[in-house]
Amino acid sequence: MKAGIVLFPGTNRERDMAQALRLVSGREPVMLWHRDTALPSLDLVVLPGGFSFGDYLRSGAMGAHSPIMREVRAFAEAGGHVLGVCNGFQILTEAQLLPGALLRNASMRFLSQDCHLKVENNISPYTRGWSKGDVFRAPMAHGDGNYNAAPDVLDRLEGEGRVAFRYAEANGAVDAVDPALNPNGSMQAIAGILSENGRICGLMPHPENLVDPDLGATDGVPLFKGLVESLVA
């Protein structure tokens, strides 16, 4: 699997993402600069976490207008796979490659803590490493992760099975109104979603930070394994 990681000014989880991709796929990802106007031949484009342009406007709003995003859009329109994590998810919504918006956390504070994610769909490359209903641990670290969308958009996401991950309790219980279970206040406890063709995925928590047994946990491995299985011809 040939993966490229886009670096925006202010991106800060590119090394984490590279480490995860390297560990699970055995292949070194290429780093792409936000001003690049062409993509190399790739199986996967990743928009990693961080604070692109300081997020001094809305989170991800400036990054969505970087020159490389024209190429990312073309890549996606041609059926390419795009993963956005945290700030990457925010950029994907700002670029309207995924629907909805990520507002300030309901607590109005930055949240850095472990959460549990329930896998709601296991047919996309991003989720096939799990079974539907599986629960895994992932750290979250964001100030703006409160997923919001218009009612009809939510209905479509739910109806088409495009909610990939939901915040949950370790036992799988979901309760969108309980801040202990849905820490940032996301609508319907949505933590990650898929595009219509299932090839673009955005999620707020960081599975890339839980892939190395030497650091104590491997909960995030199935996401990357699933991608490798899907994208290695």
Add this chain to the structure above:
Amino acid sequence: MSQTVDAALAARFGLTAEEYGKVLNIMGRTPSLTELGIFSVMWSEHCSYKSSRIHLKTLPTKAPWVVHGPGENAGVVDIGDGLTAVFKMESHNHPSFIEPYQGAATGVGGILRDVFTMGARPVANLNALRFGDPKTPGTRRIVDGVVRGVGGYGNCVGVPTVGGEVNFHSAYDGNPLVNAMTVGIAPRDRIFLSAAAGIGNPVVYVGSKTGRDGIHGATMSSSEFDEHAAAKRPTVQVGDPFTEKLLIEACLELMATDAIVAIQDMGAAGLTSSAVEMAGKGGVGIELELDNVPQRETGMSAYEMMLSESQERMLMVLKPEQTDIARKIFEKWELDFAVIGHLTDTARITILHKGKLEADIPLAPLADEAPIYERPFVHTPGPVRLTTVPDPVGIEHALLTLLGCPDLASRAWIWNQYDSGVGGQTARRPGTADAAIVRVEGTRRGLAVTTDCTPRYVHADPSAGAAQAVAEAWRNITATGAKPLAITDNLNFGNPENPEVMGQFVDAIKGMGDACRALDFPVVSGNVSLYNETKHPNGRRISILPTPAIGAVGVIDDVTQAVGYAMPDDCDLVLIGEQRGDLGQSLWLREIAHREDGAPPVVDLVAERRNGDFVRSQITSGKVVACHDLADGGLLIALAEMSIVSGVGCKLVKPLYDSAALHAHFFGEDQACYVIATKSGIAMIEAAEKAHVPARRLGRSGGKNLDLWQQIIVPVTRLRAVNDAFFPTFMER
């Protein structure tokens, strides 16, 4: 500006009449306003260490693994594999009281620059925070602002905030302490220093533009607060973590070339101190043309530019033929890059602005004749040891009260606002081990990092208390299995012109030095923050508790060998170390008996080293499942914390000592002690006996309760609920 320069203006700039006399002598004429500004900031307490320097010189700074000790931007120690850890802690106390968010944020930014200016990629941030009494109006606002500021900056620059400490005491009501520490990693053969060299080489300014913020910040940090403190808000700088992140990446990219001769961040006293120190260390002269300084405001004078403390700026001396390579890197990162001067053979700093010579100062006397004071001091009277204090409330009540008190309550509310995982190397996060562990990228090695100080001990007995701070940092590193390497110290004290405060300082340095020598734990960097006192309208001066915060770094060869304090079921629990059952200066005494007296716990550095070396060897040979040192709150709090983090109870056997002394053994803050969870308590105790280390069996882990020989049974869920309650209740009400 057409201000007359005279002794009165010098006094307003913080120079004494005698110091101003020295300036006149050096210059042989009345200095210009810009020159007076330069002298006043360079000779401020903050930049010159004039009250502390003679004492600091007594601290041990060498060991075979020390690459660079004090005197550089940060200390550097060898960690193996051709790599080094680069670290320092620095205070931002005064700004954080005036404007908590920006004060704390720029404190983080400043210490990060001290570390990456040496060529190190920052890999961990820590912060040691002291706040006023939670009941004091205003404490909440400061806690909220400081925590948001630390997080706001650290999260954005993408350096994990992995540890630190928080205390509350009314002595910090008008003067909180914000001490920020950064640890970075650099190849041993790629360390960058600040000594300028090469006559004619260009002096290059990079980073943010210069504005009028922070003018005379270093001078403000060198005086006490009064009721007009809020009026000093314009002297606080504003941080921009996004630009800092770009600056880190651009500098590290440039450092991979060989274009840099010398580099220094612009911290306190901005362009003045970076230019003066770089040229001074290199023994060369420097000429600056201020018209070329990137400015974000119009009409700035030379004086304003030289004294501005605008953030996120660096000064470099480059090899002339490589200037274009450097320029391209900074243009890529969209940062300002300007050649603002060159090195000269005059041994003077000359400043030109709009065709006018604004300053012309000989560098050697500016540094060499900086005032040094041997201030008078008196020793703190020796504390009176406590006689027996009866237990008024019983063990269970005391346990729950202590677990819920501000100084012991769970800090999760704070940690959860700091990104502790960015970078992908965090092996032990805050609240899971006595020191945080960050893996060295590309290796199996880990760095163990902690900050420690117990100010109430230092207040009662400055020498013993400061030794305890060093010993506790050493112990916290040891309790993870790592080898302690070196410390950085952040010495926060009151007004040094008060002989009692100066006595605290002198004795604390002595205690620190003793502990550093006994533990082979040298000081490689540090910072002194004096004048931490508040002058009330009635004339009374309140000093902070003397707070020599210690930041420490250790190394473990294999991160998978490191232990935390979460314990599984069915382990034997063993106490390593000797209990004295002394309650002097304990949290129990303060929270239960409502007294703050007695002597702090005895620090036996020989026992500390022997017990610690034993524990570390047991951990690295795989015999320890979990380990937690005894600290605030003593033995029973240590056990409760192990239960809370793991959700596993423990069953204790009845100890042999007199039941009337039970509270003293459970809550006395004995030093050089560890609780160990192990698969075989018998083997552990045998090994300890062989090493002449005191050890005794405490009981076993398991169940859902903290169970004291079935006399007292407290569910772990209750312990956790009590421990979790304070911060959310205090801050979110």
